[in-house]
Amino acid sequence: MFEHIVVVGASLAGLQAAQGLRRGGFEGLLTIVGDEPDYPYDRPPLSKGFLDGKVPEEKLRLRGAADPEALGVEWKLGVAGVALDAATRTITLSDGSELRADGIVIATGSAPRRLPGFDLPGVFELRTLADARALRGALEAGPKRVVVIGAGFIGAEVASTARGLGLDVSLIEAAETPLARVLDHAAGEAIADLHRGHGVDVRLGATVASIQADDRGAVCSVTMGDGDVLETDLVVVGIGCIPNTGWLEGSGLTIDNGVVCDETCLAAPGIVAAGDVARWPNGRFGGNLTRVEQWDNAIEQGTYVARRLLALESGDEVEPYEPTPWFWSDQYDRKLQLAGIPTNNAEVVNGSIADQVFLQIYSDDDANFVGALGWNRPRQAIQARMLLNNGASLDEARATLAD
């Protein structure tokens, strides 16, 4: 009998798992451990609406935690898991206490990668509400120039928001295009053009050599790899995230760029993982170990692992976790949505890149339809996602998604 389930991580995946457990009929003790002091809140607005002041803080609370008492959970907020013994399912918390559980959901997310030597006043990262409050205050103070290091989602969205506030912005990216990890070259170039068109100083294939402090110790300039010096009093570093697995060292779980799970997100008997921290073989894409840092996946995987955990007890069959990835990014007045996986075999089937309104579809080497990117084409992007879910062919996708 499951009497006690502990969810470690009080953000989207963890909350979703807790809700899923209750909805699935679990009536025992349910504990949610979160290292931040706040009840679960929505992170995407932190780089957009919250940062420019359009979305007030009270609107950030996740719907499922609107009434924290309603879930019937024991909230342990402002407390982190610091160790786990997988064999006995015992969790040690940062306040020194221990929790023994029959089931554990690991949903500790990820944390921003840091640049060595960049730890000084005026340098910001953006992951938590506390980060966002600090960055918002700094943007409101009217910096003379914002230097954004890294043109991934966080960097590109912060650049967009800062320009929207009328600030001068430099966006620095080591790769040849922004969002190079997820977009093909042409789409990446279109993003770069979008930012340039809005007055951002975009520097691609560019590296940062060092950072300089003024006599108060705060940042005053950034020196580029090519020797150029950018005067600035506000630097935002957005160079990717690493999964929060430090607390799992010695736990007995396999840790390799995340918590390694089986195809049903099971990491060990009675232990599942969901969200940014989970790495599992996604059969939809050849069974390669996959770790997904996406909002929608946190919801879907959180829901899934609740069912997975309850099935351990009920003995119900659970299908492998094989989601179609999907994410969005809002930059300026553009809405970017990617379903499935991007490849270098891209064709525009709707609109045109030149007009910055388009949908392109991706195929693999065997001409299978594997992904789609919509740029201010939300309806078609979602249709593409539905087609991917249904295993549609490339021809079907072309025919359905064309202008």
Add this chain to the structure above:
Amino acid sequence: MKVVVDFDLCESNAVCMGIVPEVFEVRDDDFLYILQEEPPAELHQKVREAAERCPKQAITLED
């Protein structure tokens, strides 16, 4: 169940349409239309999922 969309928040991401096209439709004009304000019981679970997965949290369900 009554479906209410806050159109000040809605940005026509069309996620809801992908989950329950019987209730939500984003048309060529890029606006969201609610096809059934009071969907039948067999759709309630999907409508709940659509509300959860709305990136703008613009969908509210009233009893």
